[in-house]
Amino acid sequence: MYTVIGPVKSRAMRVLWMLEELGEAYNHIDAAPRSDAARTYNPSGKVPALLDGTEVLTDSMAILTYLADKHGKLTAPAGTIARARQDAMTFWLLDEFDAILWAAAKHSFVLPQEQRMPAVKDSLKAEFSASADQLAAKLDGPFLMGDQLTVPDILACHCLNWAVGAGFPRVDDRLFAYGKNLRQRPAFQAAAAR
Template structure:
């Protein structure tokens, strides 16, 4: 059985949601970043980590794609144009949404107070709003890559949720309704119901 290390209110939720979508059982070890528990699985203390047998994997997006590939679900097959398009969307979301949210977090509570630059957050919010508009314009089907849910859907929804918690401006109605529909999936609800 898989083990997911990390707090539900972190990027570990992405991995838990992925496993719920796949119907794979897992043990959740709730712990915060840089905790002694987290450092047992990742010396840097970053979360999440996934234990699969003797292997420990890190980075939420790498873990999600590994699980998708391993189980042959929520992904286009490797080596296909559809997969290249999916990977392009995934990398775009990491660059244009996740990285912006992480930068805002660093200047809110991660960095020591003397290293924070609170003024940067306004420009980050503006950049996120620009990216959210682009994503909304690209959304044509029920999911980002068409008719089936894939890794980018989980990543984008998590970023939108994170933006709400971080006090960023709301996304437009189209993207907001789409994110609401993905949050209504039973797998998302099962993942979010776990201990923090």
């Protein structure tokens, strides 16, 4: 059985949702980032962490890729063109969505007050909006990679939710509907209820 470390309102949600989609049993330790409990599993205190037996894995996207490959679900097979395209989408989302949201978070509450530059958030919101428009244009089916949910969908939906919570501008109707449909999945609902 797996153990997920990190609160639902963090990148740990990605891992919880993935495990629900896979139908895999897991325990959940709601350890806050940088807490002593989180440092038990990751010396940096960053969450999420995943225990698989005695092994500890960190970084939400490394964990999602590991789980998808291990269980052969929610991913294209490694070494295929489809996987290369999926990985390209994942990396694009990390660069154009996740990194922008993380930069905004750092300048909102993560960095010490004297290191924050709140004025940068306006440019980050504009950059995110431009990326959201690009993503909407890439949607060609119910999911980013076609007819089945894959790792990039979990990442994209998590980032869209994060953007709403961070007060970013609303995305266009097509991308909004995409996120809404993902949030209505039973696995998402089960993970969010933890």
